[in-house]
Every structure is written in C-alpha cells, then in structure tokens.
Amino acid sequence: MPFVADAFRSRLNDTFTGGATERPAWIDELEQGTDAGFFGPGSATWSVHGGKQTILAGVRALLVQALHPGALAGVADHSRYREDPFGRLAGTIRWIYTVSHGDTTAARSASAWVRKLHERVRGEYVDGHGVTKPYAANDPDLARWVHLAFTDAFLRSAQLWGDPIPGGADAYVREWAIAGRLMGVEDAPESDAELRAQMNGYLDRGELVATARTLDxxxxxxxxxxxxxLRPGYRALFDGAVVSLDPRHRSMLGLRTPAVGPVEFPVRRTAGVVLDGIGAVLGHQPGTERAALVRIARLGGERRIPDATV
Incomplete structure (x- = not known):
C-alpha cells in the first residue's frame, strides 16, 4: 500500500510544518553551530523529545494549559489558532526542537525570538476567584504555568508510551528546566516531586478554572x-491524552475516559498502535536530531553537559 503510506506521510508533514512543501530550512540550519547544545545524545531530553509520543504530549499540554484563564486569554485574544492552527503548531515545534537539538546560541536566539513575539500579548482576564487581572505572556507566573504543563505532558506521555528515560523523570525535569529559564521562568522545577508540587499549587490556590471559553x-x-x-488516528491520540491527564484536570475540563458503562476502552493500547504507525511512516528519529548529530560529528563529537547556566 505505498500510495496510502505516501499520502499519509504527506498529510502528516503538511500538518507539522504548517503546509510547507519542502523540509524547512531551519532544520538544516541546526547542522551549523559551535557546540553540541544544552543537551545531546544520551540525554533525557533527547529521549523524551525523540519519541513519536510527543504528538500526543502536545495535545495533552494544550488541554492543561487551557485551565489557566490568563494563559488561555493570551491565546484566545492574540493568536489565530482557529484560522491557522497548524501555523501556530509549526512555530511551537520549531522552538521545542531548536532548544532540544540546536547549539546553545540557536537555543537562546529561538527563545529570545519567542519572548519578543510575546511582548505584545497583553490584556485582562478573570481569574479563578472572579477577580479581573492584567496579563502579559512574559509574566513569570504565566510562563511558569506553560512550562509546567509542557514538562508534565511530555514526561507523562514518555512514561506511558516512550522508551525508558536516561536518568529517569528527575533527569528530564532538571534538564528541561533550562528551557524554562530561557523563557523567563525563574523557579522552574528540577525534580519530578517539584514539578508535581508546583502544578498542585495552582489547583490548591484556586488559580485554575474551566470557563465557557475553556470548553470551547x-x-x-x-x-x-x-x-x-488523519482524523481517526488523531481521535485515538486525543483519547490517549485524556486518559493520561491528572484526574482533577480531566474532571475540570469535562472530559471522560471512553467507556461503555463500567467497561473502559483500551485507549492506552490503541494510542500506542497509532503512535507506532506514525513512527513507521515518518521514521523513528526526528530530522532535527539527525541535523544535531551532523553538527556534533563535525565538532569532533564534543558533548556539552547540561547545566543550570543559560
């Protein structure tokens, strides 16, 4: 069935590259640079971000981020996610993989570019206690929530559908804290326990709420x-994202685990089958990782150890 596989591959590539017909130039540019980057081969970040479960993780992250009315207001008021959802997706993917696989200069530049775009994202929102407050996308608290939702989504998805993480959950949270600091998060968690505690804090303080806009x-x-x-496979991934949510978040979002009466569907297994299929079509190694390996080989295999300095 090569025709079907080619059509499927084409549709997937269109979705993840915002409709680009050729390999984006920014991926090739990751072959350039003067160091191996903040992470590198064998790191927890490369492991977590190299698996095809990242597609499902992205869906999960969007669902959880929508529970913060300030973060949601920024998206609803300033983005064209309805008119051009995949353009926005392509931009997010570019930042994630530039930070993950680019050299340190590219990672810093990509983050500075996103923060520059965020300078105009300002307005007002009604918080979980009914109080009207100002918001700005670069505010440390909003940036922290986005970072937490992303980190938690990618970590939990990797634990459910990915390969074993080198160094475990703590290693990934500690490494990806670098990305948080690049985006202005001053107290990014550096262990799984800290990640859970910070996320629970938003619930405990009543800062999360599901409004009509959230449900929309x-x-x-x-x-x-x-x-x-792509729709049948996407629905399986969406259901997988729902199953993986913290039950409290899932309840707030008005989502349920698919079931017939008391019998739950094998959602986790079905999502895994879809992810395996995507991997078979697109390959099991991101193009950005291959570009990074070319750069590292050119530099003689130099390996930069992740640290807290950004």
Missing part, C-alpha cells in the same frame, strides 16, 4: 480541521 477551546482541540485521512 477543548472542543476545538478535540476536533481540529484535520485532513480526513
């Missing part, structure tokens, strides 16, 4: 304007 965004995430060929 959830409906959009559940049924985005995908090509017909």
């Amino acid at each position: 965004v959830v409906r959009f995430i559940k049924d985005p304007p995908l090509a017909r060929l």
Whole structure:
C-alpha cells in the first residue's frame, strides 16, 4: 500500500510544518553551530523529545494549559489558532526542537525570538476567584504555568508510551528546566516531586478554572480541521491524552475516559498502535536530531553537559 503510506506521510508533514512543501530550512540550519547544545545524545531530553509520543504530549499540554484563564486569554485574544492552527503548531515545534537539538546560541536566539513575539500579548482576564487581572505572556507566573504543563505532558506521555528515560523523570525535569529559564521562568522545577508540587499549587490556590471559553477551546482541540485521512488516528491520540491527564484536570475540563458503562476502552493500547504507525511512516528519529548529530560529528563529537547556566 505505498500510495496510502505516501499520502499519509504527506498529510502528516503538511500538518507539522504548517503546509510547507519542502523540509524547512531551519532544520538544516541546526547542522551549523559551535557546540553540541544544552543537551545531546544520551540525554533525557533527547529521549523524551525523540519519541513519536510527543504528538500526543502536545495535545495533552494544550488541554492543561487551557485551565489557566490568563494563559488561555493570551491565546484566545492574540493568536489565530482557529484560522491557522497548524501555523501556530509549526512555530511551537520549531522552538521545542531548536532548544532540544540546536547549539546553545540557536537555543537562546529561538527563545529570545519567542519572548519578543510575546511582548505584545497583553490584556485582562478573570481569574479563578472572579477577580479581573492584567496579563502579559512574559509574566513569570504565566510562563511558569506553560512550562509546567509542557514538562508534565511530555514526561507523562514518555512514561506511558516512550522508551525508558536516561536518568529517569528527575533527569528530564532538571534538564528541561533550562528551557524554562530561557523563557523567563525563574523557579522552574528540577525534580519530578517539584514539578508535581508546583502544578498542585495552582489547583490548591484556586488559580485554575474551566470557563465557557475553556470548553470551547477543548472542543476545538478535540476536533481540529484535520485532513480526513488523519482524523481517526488523531481521535485515538486525543483519547490517549485524556486518559493520561491528572484526574482533577480531566474532571475540570469535562472530559471522560471512553467507556461503555463500567467497561473502559483500551485507549492506552490503541494510542500506542497509532503512535507506532506514525513512527513507521515518518521514521523513528526526528530530522532535527539527525541535523544535531551532523553538527556534533563535525565538532569532533564534543558533548556539552547540561547545566543550570543559560
């Protein structure tokens, strides 16, 4: 069935590159640089971000981020996610993989570029206690929530559907804290326990809330304007993201684990099958990782040890 595989590959590539017909130039540019980057081969970050479960993790992160009314207001008021959802997705993917696989200069530049774009993202929102507050995308608290939701989503998805993480969960949280600091997060967690504690703090303080706007965004995430060929697989991934959520977040979002009466569907297994299929079509190694390996080989295999300095 090569025709079907080619069509599927084409639709997937269109989705993840915002409709680009060729390999994006920024991926090739990751072959350049003067060091191996903040992470590198064998790191927890390369392991977590190299698995195809990152597609599901991205869906999960969007769902959880939508529970913070300030973060949600920034997206709803300033982005064109309905008109161009995959353009926004492509931009996010570019930042994630530049920080993950680029050299340190590229990682810093990509983060500075995103923060520059965020300078205009300002407005007001009603918090979980009914109080109107100002928001700015670069505010440390909002940046922290986005970082926490991302880190938790990618970690939990890797634990459920990915390979064993070198150094375990703590290693990934500690490494990806570098990305948080690049985005202005002053107290990014550096262990799984700290990650859970900080996320629970938002719940305990009543800062998370599901409004009509939240539920509208959830409906959009559940049924985005995908090509017909991709819809069944996406629904399986969405259901997998729902199953992986903290039960409290899932309840707030009005989502349920798919079931018939008391019998739950084998959602986790089905999502895994879909992810394996995506890996078979697109390959099991991101193009950005291959570009980074070319750069590292050119530099003589130099390996930069992740540290707290950004």
